[in-house]
Amino acid sequence: MSHPPFVHPDEIRARFSSAMSDMYQAEVPLYGALLQLVAETNCQTLEQSAELTQHLQQTGEITRLSMERHGAIRVGTAAELATLCRLFAVMDMVPVGYYDLAPAGVPVHSTAFRAVHEASLQTCPFRIFTSLLRLDLIEQPELRQQAADILAKRNIFTPRVIELIAKHEIAGGLTGHETNEFITQSLEIFRWHNQATVSAEVYQQLHDQHRLIADVVAFKGPHINHLTPRTLNIDAVQAAMPKHNITPKAVIEGPPPRHCPILLRQTSFKALEEKVAFVSSDGHFVPGQHTARFGEIEQRGAALTAKGRNLYDRLLQAAQDQLQVPANEKNAAQYMAMLHEHFRQFPDDYPTMRTEKLAYFRYFPTEKSLKEPAASRLNLTLDELIEAGLIQFEPLVYEDFLPVSAAGIFQSNLGDKGQSHFAGHSSKQDFQRDLGRDVIDELQLYEDTQQRSLTACALALKLAPLSL
Numbered sequence: 001m002s003h004p005p006f007v008h009p010d011e012i013r014a015r016f017s018s019a020m021s022d023m024y025q026a027e028v029p030l031y032g033a034l035l036q037l038v039a040e041t042n043c044q045t046l047e048q049s050a051e052l053t054q055h056l057q058q059t060g061e062i063t064r065l066s067m068e069r070h071g072a073i074r075v076g077t078a079a080e081l082a083t084l085c086r087l088f089a090v091m092d093m094v095p096v097g098y099y100d101l102a103p104a105g106v107p108v109h110s111t112a113f114r115a116v117h118e119a120s121l122q123t124c125p126f127r128i129f130t131s132l133l134r135l136d137l138i139e140q141p142e143l144r145q146q147a148a149d150i151l152a153k154r155n156i157f158t159p160r161v162i163e164l165i166a167k168h169e170i171a172g173g174l175t176g177h178e179t180n181e182f183i184t185q186s187l188e189i190f191r192w193h194n195q196a197t198v199s200a201e202v203y204q205q206l207h208d209q210h211r212l213i214a215d216v217v218a219f220k221g222p223h224i225n226h227l228t229p230r231t232l233n234i235d236a237v238q239a240a241m242p243k244h245n246i247t248p249k250a251v252i253e254g255p256p257p258r259h260c261p262i263l264l265r266q267t268s269f270k271a272l273e274e275k276v277a278f279v280s281s282d283g284h285f286v287p288g289q290h291t292a293r294f295g296e297i298e299q300r301g302a303a304l305t306a307k308g309r310n311l312y313d314r315l316l317q318a319a320q321d322q323l324q325v326p327a328n329e330k331n332a333a334q335y336m337a338m339l340h341e342h343f344r345q346f347p348d349d350y351p352t353m354r355t356e357k358l359a360y361f362r363y364f365p366t367e368k369s370l371k372e373p374a375a376s377r378l379n380l381t382l383d384e385l386i387e388a389g390l391i392q393f394e395p396l397v398y399e400d401f402l403p404v405s406a407a408g409i410f411q412s413n414l415g416d417k418g419q420s421h422f423a424g425h426s427s428k429q430d431f432q433r434d435l436g437r438d439v440i441d442e443l444q445l446y447e448d449t450q451q452r453s454l455t456a457c458a459l460a461l462k463l464a465p466l467s468l
């Protein structure tokens with residue numbers, strides 16, 4: 001039996017990502033200005049570095065550069081999270097990683113919905129950092145109950161989007177027409193609503209508990225709170241922002257600048273103060289303000305192994321311990337100098353990062369290898385093949401997030417006031433129960449991609465299976 005052709009999930013994701021970007025630029029014009037600054041800086045950076053251009057061409061990343069972005073949302077209930085998980089599955093976006101932000105004073109735990117296979121990531125790397133509010137961290141029982149009651153009443157999904165998700169689950173895909181509808185209907189979930197669902201008094205109570213609680217509970221839905229394009233030179237964009245009337249946060253989160261970038265560096269412009277309307281008990285609207293939405297940029301580097309990540313975490317902690325206080329406008333330069341100093345211990349060339357097993361790599365046969373007779377290399381190990389110039393390697397891009405950085409991004413957009421940590425225990429198990437499935441271990445994904453590239457090398461060079 002034939003069925004109408006389904007649109008590939010990668011294409012649905014690419015179209016959704018682009019529609020989301022259009023919507024957000026219309027909602028937050030400053031984000032459009034940031035996008036332009038990033039595009040210009042990327043162009044200049046490529047012009048100035050033939051090495052970088054070649055590396056991006058080699059890995060194919062050059063083609064995904066301009067559509068590269070992530071976004072973030074915050075949801076209030078387990079049911080919302082579980083339904084979003086089904087919605088993102090339509091676009092082959094699955095939950096990867098578990099991030100506990102409570103120790104850093106943000107009452108949420110999170111995952112990132114993203115594509116997992118390198119070919120899909122190549123088509124569209126769009127990711128959504130998704131946080132679930134932890135009402136259990138609200139101290140006052142009455143307020144906790146009130147927040148739960150408000151959330152229980154809202155429905156963030158249109159009936160049609162639920163039908164389309166079910167259609168996808170039963171039939172295995174969406175047709176062209178259904179895809180159009182799916183994108184329009186999905187955007188409704190993430191749209192900004194300037195009308196709060198609560199009174200100014202309730203908003204204030206929630207806000208006093210934590211600004212983030214007000215952001216999640218007081219509105220109709222999980223508005224997209226930022227989008228993030230990928231820059232090739234985050235330091236240049238950070239420095240150029242003020243000239244473009246964009247106010248950046250004090251410091252760039254993540255590792256210091258390096259010759260061989262690792263993981264993820266991020267910065268954002270500060271959340272805007274926006275006009276909203278609260279409802280009074282007699283049904284009137286009361287004008288007020290809310291601060292939640294911002295723009296962010298990121299520079300991605302090599303994905304680290306568990307060993308590399310441990311080293312990263314240790315060096316970052318050492319720099320933060322040395323500074324003693326949270327990084328801010330006044331100590332930003334001092335903090336960057338400390339960070340730089342500590343990260344001298346992290347090798348800054350790919351061959352060492354590879355032999356010390358600090359990062360994941362993708363392996364390619366060289367042109368030379370394809371011209372030579374196979375017999376000459378039959379018994380060589382991977383290292384010997386590399387040594388002989390028959391195989392080359394490029395780092396895998398880190399596709400995920402960093403909890404300490406994420407907390408820094410949250411904090412800078414929530415104001416400095418606030419609790420420095422929550423004591424309540426968090427649990428990946430609880431999160432997975434609410435999500436309706438397990439999250440995927442990101443390290444395993446990098447491991448798989450690396451191994452697939454080795455398998456492809458062995459096949460191309462007519463060799464027995466290769467391993468590290």
Ligand code: OOG
Nearest residue numbers: 072129401405406409410
């Ligand atoms: C999410 C903050 C985390 C990132 O890039 O680390 C994040 C939020 O503010 O909801 O997006």
Ligand code: NI
Nearest residue numbers: 071072228296
């Ligand atoms: Ni972000």
